[in-house]
Amino acid sequence: MSPLPEPPALDVAVIGAGLSGLACAVKLHEAGCRVEVFEAADGIGGRVRTDRVEGFLLDRGFQVYLDAYPEAGALLDLEALDLRPFTPGALIWKAGKLRSLRDVFRNPSALFSSALAPVGNLRDKCLVAKLRFSLLRKPLDHIWAAPETSTLDYLRAFGFSEQFIDDFFRSFYGGIFLEDQLMTSSRLFEFTFKMFSAGSATLPQNGMQAIPEQLAARLPEAAIHLNSPVTSVTGDHLTLAERSEAEGGNDDRIENEAGTRHRATAIVLATDASTTARLLGYDRQPKWNHTSCLYFAADETPLAEPIIALRGDRDGLIHNLCVPSQVAPGYAPEGQSLISISVINDHATDATLTETVERELINWFGEAAKTWTHLRTEHLPQALPVAPPGHAIGNRREKGLWICGDHTRSGSIEGAIQSGVETAAEILGEIDGGDKIASDT
Ligand SMILES: Cc1cc2nc3c(=O)[nH]c(=O)nc-3n(C[C@H](O)[C@H](O)[C@H](O)COP(=O)(O)OP(=O)(O)OC[C@H]3O[C@@H](n4cnc5c(N)ncnc54)[C@H](O)[C@@H]3O)c2cc1C
Numbered sequence: 001m002s003p004l005p006e007p008p009a010l011d012v013a014v015i016g017a018g019l020s021g022l023a024c025a026v027k028l029h030e031a032g033c034r035v036e037v038f039e040a041a042d043g044i045g046g047r048v049r050t051d052r053v054e055g056f057l058l059d060r061g062f063q064v065y066l067d068a069y070p071e072a073g074a075l076l077d078l079e080a081l082d083l084r085p086f087t088p089g090a091l092i093w094k095a096g097k098l099r100s101l102r103d104v105f106r107n108p109s110a111l112f113s114s115a116l117a118p119v120g121n122l123r124d125k126c127l128v129a130k131l132r133f134s135l136l137r138k139p140l141d142h143i144w145a146a147p148e149t150s151t152l153d154y155l156r157a158f159g160f161s162e163q164f165i166d167d168f169f170r171s172f173y174g175g176i177f178l179e180d181q182l183m184t185s186s187r188l189f190e191f192t193f194k195m196f197s198a199g200s201a202t203l204p205q206n207g208m209q210a211i212p213e214q215l216a217a218r219l220p221e222a223a224i225h226l227n228s229p230v231t232s233v234t235g236d237h238l239t240l241a242e243r244s245e246a247e248g249g250n251d252d253r254i255e256n257e258a259g260t261r262h263r264a265t266a267i268v269l270a271t272d273a274s275t276t277a278r279l280l281g282y283d284r285q286p287k288w289n290h291t292s293c294l295y296f297a298a299d300e301t302p303l304a305e306p307i308i309a310l311r312g313d314r315d316g317l318i319h320n321l322c323v324p325s326q327v328a329p330g331y332a333p334e335g336q337s338l339i340s341i342s343v344i345n346d347h348a349t350d351a352t353l354t355e356t357v358e359r360e361l362i363n364w365f366g367e368a369a370k371t372w373t374h375l376r377t378e379h380l381p382q383a384l385p386v387a388p389p390g391h392a393i394g395n396r397r398e399k400g401l402w403i404c405g406d407h408t409r410s411g412s413i414e415g416a417i418q419s420g421v422e423t424a425a426e427i428l429g430e431i432d433g434g435d436k437i438a439s440d441t
Contacts, residue, residue, distance in 0.1 A: 010036050012427060013238055013264035015230045015279075018046020019413060020405045021270030022215040023075055023420030029219055031428050036262070037219070038238065040229035044216045046272070047383070048413065050207030053375055054297070055333035057207035061293045061380045062322070062340045065211065066192075068199030069414035070140070071421055081210055084328040085200035087307040090172060093364060094312035101168065124164035131158060135194040143190045148389035151177070154186035171310035175320040178289035178344050178384050185389045188410055195414070201308075205330040211413065233269065233279050235400020237261050266402060266427050270420060273385045273407035280399060286407065287386035289344070291319075292379045294357055296339040296372040301326045302365040309364075317353070318360050319344050339372065350377060384411035402427060
């Protein structure tokens with residue numbers, strides 16, 4: 001392909017239309033910058049995408065929006081997302097039964113059943129209350145500056161029994177961190193515990209992808225270029241991948257842009273940790289926590305209420321289970337239920353994974369589970385960046401590029417949005433300061 005003439009320089013080019021890239025682009029656009037977003041995939045949202053399959057909404061991996069997230073809440077129109085809350089607390093599968101462990105502060109009537117549930121002892125339950133009060137009072141900037149250790153050591157130092165750590169924290173936080181060794185930083189633990197205590201875990205009525213879609217709707221349509229993987233980038237230029245006729249032949253925009261270079265006064269790398277390392281030319285391979293999510297269709301929900309069920313004992317594959325359509329009815333066609341099962345630490349093949357999970361479901365819910373139809377399994381090998389103590393690096397500039405994404409803050413919707421918003425503010429600060437937006441190298 002002969003080189004095309006270079007278009008005039010954009011103010012800012014953002015690489016990646018995940019939540020961090022979209023948040024950054026929205027802030028810059030609304031401040032009057034000319035921004036364009038280049039996204040490798042065929043849709044926006046990055047790790048927050050939803051597919052419609054036979055009338056069901058299947059998020060690409062089970063995730064929830066915590067409505068106490070401060071930065072995300074400030075940027076998003078939460079009312080328009082029509083967020084539906086889970087019942088606080090959890091059901092814990094232990095010794096052949098689902099036991100109830102409620103958030104007794106928001107549901108005092110559950111005090112009795114929770115106190116008696118054979119999950120931890122009374123002292124553990126009092127310590128949960130103590131932790132809750134201390135973290136609700138602790139400002140977020142203190143949490144992010146606190147001395148760091150692993151979540152496991154933090155919980156032991158707080159005085160929780162090994163049994164409660166195993167039965168509850170490994171299950172609940174294993175599902176959040178996607179690792180049940182609890183090696184994730186204690187800062188992330190404090191942050192998520194505070195968010196769960198201050199608000200609710202929710203699902204948007206139209207699926208998780210409604211979150212990035214709401215942000216994308218605040219940008220001019222032509223500002224987002226899908227199917228546009230960036231192959232190389234410098235402080236002021238990016239190059240898009242060459243595409244074959246078969247890949248991009250039906251899309252004029254793609255055909256015109258493939259292989260071209262774009263100039264921009266500032267370039268934001270809002271890609272995942274691995275792509276960011278590759279585009280920066282580093283050999284290092286960031287580590288990831290992974291998960292698989294299996295979806296089943298059922299005629300009716302197996303749970304009495306919209307709550308998360310966790311596996312409390314350690315033998316079995318199901319890590320957690322919920323019924324998204326019981327939380328937000330938009331997730332399933334009328335008269336049907338969508339069941340979501342998350343598995344971590346699994347390396348089974350697709351067939352054995354489904355068979356094993358189906359066997360466990362019959363154990364949990366009896367013969368009724370035999371009638372459920374398997375809809376899809378999502379494997380997410382790169383779900384969350386591994387985040388041991390000392391992992392946080394912050395948004396930064398490297399090789400003349402602005403770097404943001406959840407890996408610079410916390411592996412969460414809040415972390416991604418916060419990093420994008422902060423990066424936009426830093427870029428605008430340079431513009432407002434009258435400085436040229438320029439490379440630091
Ligand atoms: C299974 C799962 C469960 C989760 N659970 C929760 C939860 O319950 N609550 C919560 O708050 N968070 C949760 N998260 C985390 C949250 O979804 C992420 O932290 C957040 O979406 C990351 O956004 P990002 O913009 O930083 O990165 P990404 O979403 O990874 O966005 C990066 C974008 O860059 C694009 N890209 C990559 N390479 C290129 C290239 N060469 N050129 C152009 N574009 C490129 C990608 O296609 C992608 O769109 C979960 C994540 C997963 C996967």
